[in-house]
Amino acid sequence: MSTETTIDKSMTENGIFYPSKVMLDLSKLKKVYPTPKGDYVVLEDLDLQIMKEEFVTIIGHSGCGKTTMLSMIAGLNPISGGNIAVLGNPVKGPGPDRGVIFQSPSLMPWMTALQNVMLGVNKVFSHATKLQRKDIAKYYLQKVGLEGAFDKKASELSQGMQQRVGIARAFAIKPKVLLLDEPFGMLDSLTRGELQDILIEIWNKEKITAVMITHDVDEAIFLADRVVMMTSGPSAKIGDILNIDFERPRTRKSVLEHNDYYTYRKHLIDFLEH
Amino acid sequence: MEQDITLKKEGQSLAFLKPLLAKITPKFQKGDLLAWLKKTGITILSITLFLGLWHMGSKALYNKEADFKIEKALTEQGQAAADAERACIESGESSCQPNTLPAPTQVWASLQSLIADHKVITADKAAFAEKMAATNEKLIAQGKNAIVYTGRASFIDIVLTSIKTVFAGFLLALLIAVPIGIIIGLSPTLRSAFNWFIQIFKPVSPVVWYLLVFMIVKTLYIGDNSDNAFVISFISVGLCAMWATLVNTAMGVSSVDKDYINVAKVLKLGTFQKVFKVILPSSLPLIFTGLRITLSVAWMVLIAIELLAQSQGLGLFVWEEFQNGANDSNSKIIVAMFVIGIIGFLLDRLMLTVQNMVSFNKNEGV
Structure with missing residues (x-):
């Protein structure tokens, strides 16, 4: 793909040098919604760099513009100012190099689990044979623990199972960046734990740069290399960034027993309560 | 016990x-x-x-x-x-005898006499065909038209004509309304361009549609002596009934869940794939709701249109019996009324079954 060549140059049109470790670069990002009473500034002067193979979680109060930021990275929401670049290439619209796991599973209910995953695989691996494509889709469905449900209609699956398909669909297209918009927000806490484990297990293997929005402080710490805290809107920006230094692969137990865990937790809660 | x-x-x-x-x-x-x-x-x-x-x-x-x-x-x-x-x-x-609302027993007797009549006519037809077989073969060999039975139609034939008309009209409505509905559903510009057209023509009564179709078909068939009553009635039925499907299709296509559209965008599906893999399947339930309404409207307006078009169906049967004023005419009208009601009910059940088959939300529909 053309992006591969631009990594070597590591340059953008502006002539700024990017260390090749940067996967996703947001600079001076701005989002304005025009309203009858004048412009409403959601995000302003937002700067954030996310490295390759990094898992970043974003935490902040509801309505602060987290989802707006994520959908701008996905290319689903136009940028009002500033710049978003993936490997130095500015984002111009949506594309399969940025996989999205939505808050609601957003599966096509008339398709089977396999067909839902195949929809993306067919598009991205159009050069592969049908059998190969099917194998890719099946591989990821197995990874999320759905080996028995390939041919179940999406509408017959539980919410948790549907979100598993959503995860498989996103990983199966081998994106450069994975964007997760509170993917477990609608699930009960038991299912949420299960899905976090599944997500992190696949992620440990694939190491796809991930940006995930969450409301859950524990989830943010457990999954992330860095937790990004956003200030409340309007004109939200990055408030603080917390490095999580647990080694990977992690288990929930080891994280909970770690001495730093409560320090991290306190840090995040202190930020959110101000 | x-x-x-x-x-x-x-x-x-x-x-x-x-x-x-x-x-x-x-x-x-x-x-x-x-x-x-x-x-x-x-x-x-x-x-x-x-x-x-x-x-x-x-x-x-x-x-x-x-x-x-x-x-x-x-x-x-x-x-x-x-x-x-x-x-x-x-x-x-x-x-x-006083000529008034017939009793249930009279209606039952009329039903049986209509069935008996059907048997007589069927036998007549068979006899006619047998008698004419040799002559017709000769006529066809000479390149002329064969002589066909032109006697009275039986009640069953009349019912079949009506069903045929309603399905032809329904098919026409489907072929016009679904494609147009999809196109105007996809484009907000076309939607607003077509909107006045739909709003104005939707409430027009069946009788007026019939007259419009009559004006056009009469001219198209000029110089042709064949019977165009069937053509006129099924086109009128189709035009009357297609609006529900048109509106529902356009609505279904234009209101596809935003999440599905976002998925299609992220995967960068082409227009063709987007329409056939995402938009159409997700609007199928609404399209079929529209088709169900269309079929029941088609059956409702059929009776009035057949009457006007002089098409040999139930509408004309009812009207002719009323004009006839014979002793058993009233009870024949009531027989027709029940037959119309029962067929309408069966058609609706048929559509409901199809609708449930294509619907991905199994608890939708009544």
């Missing part, structure tokens, strides 16, 4: 069916049977009540008209004429 015993006996004699029954009936419990009996009982009761009321009503109307006839004879022609009139009515002589 007696019922219980007979049920048990039956259960024993049909014991060999048990494994089979267990397969096809999901756990039949005592409570279910009771509920079923109750439901059927209530239905039978309400039908009986309906027939009873109908019978009493028609009797009252009959008496009212009979009294009036006798009274009229008395005032105009004197006592002797009145007595003669009374005797005539009581004897059941058809020439002096």
Whole structure:
């Protein structure tokens, strides 16, 4: 793909040098919604760099513009100012190099689990044979623990199972960046734990740069290399960034027993309560 | 108690069916049977009540008209004429029977006479075909048109004509409304361009549609002596009935869940794939709701349009019987009424089944 060549140059049109470790670069990002009473500034002067193979979680109060930021990275929401670049290439619209796991599973209910995953695989691996494509889709469905449900209609699956398909669909297209918009927000806490484990297990293997929005402080710490805290809107920006230094692969137990865990937790809660 | 015993006996004699029954009936419990009996009982009761009321009503109307006839004879022609009139009515002589709402029994008799009539006509047709077979072969060999049976149509033929017309009209509505609905659903510009058109023509009455179609088809068929009543009626039916499908299709296509569209965008699906893999399947339930309404509207307007177009269907049958004013005309009209109602009901069930088959939300639809 053309992006591969631009990594070597590591340059953008502006002539700024990017260390090749940067996967996703947001600079001076701005989002304005025009309203009858004048412009409403959601995000302003937002700067954030996310490295390759990094898992970043974003935490902040509801309505602060987290989802707006994520959908701008996905290319689903136009940028009002500033710049978003993936490997130095500015984002111009949506594309399969940025996989999205939505808050609601957003599966096509008339398709089977396999067909839902195949929809993306067919598009991205159009050069592969049908059998190969099917194998890719099946591989990821197995990874999320759905080996028995390939041919179940999406509408017959539980919410948790549907979100598993959503995860498989996103990983199966081998994106450069994975964007997760509170993917477990609608699930009960038991299912949420299960899905976090599944997500992190696949992620440990694939190491796809991930940006995930969450409301859950524990989830943010457990999954992330860095937790990004956003200030409340309007004109939200990055408030603080917390490095999580647990080694990977992690288990929930080891994280909970770690001495730093409560320090991290306190840090995040202190930020959110101000 | 007696019922219980007979049920048990039956259960024993049909014991060999048990494994089979267990397969096809999901756990039949005592409570279910009771509920079923109750439901059927209530239905039978309400039908009986309906027939009873109908019978009493028609009797009252009959008496009212009979009294009036006798009274009229008395005032105009004197006592002797009145007595003669009374005797005539009581004897059941058809020439002096009051012509009013027929009783259920009369309607039943008419149904049977219509079926008997059908048998006679069918036999006639077969005989005619046999008689003409040799002649027709010769005519065809000479390149001329074969002689066809042009006798009276039987009631069953009439019903079949109506069903044929309604399906032809429905198919036409489907072929016009679904593609246009999809196109205007996809484009907001076209939607607003078409909106006035839909809003203005949707409420136009069947009769006016018929006249419009008549104007056009009459000219197109000019110089052609073949019967165009069928063509005119099915086109009119289609044009009357297509609006529900058009509006529902456009609405279904334009209101596809934003999440699905976002998925399509992220995967960068092409327009063709987006339409056929995402937009159409997700709007199918609404399209089929529209088609169901279209079919029931088509059946409703069919009767009026057949009447106007002189097409050999139920509409014309009803009208001709009314004009005819024969002794059993009224009961034939009632027979037609029930047939229309039952066919309409069956068509609706048919569409509901299809709708449930394509719908991905199984609990949708009534």
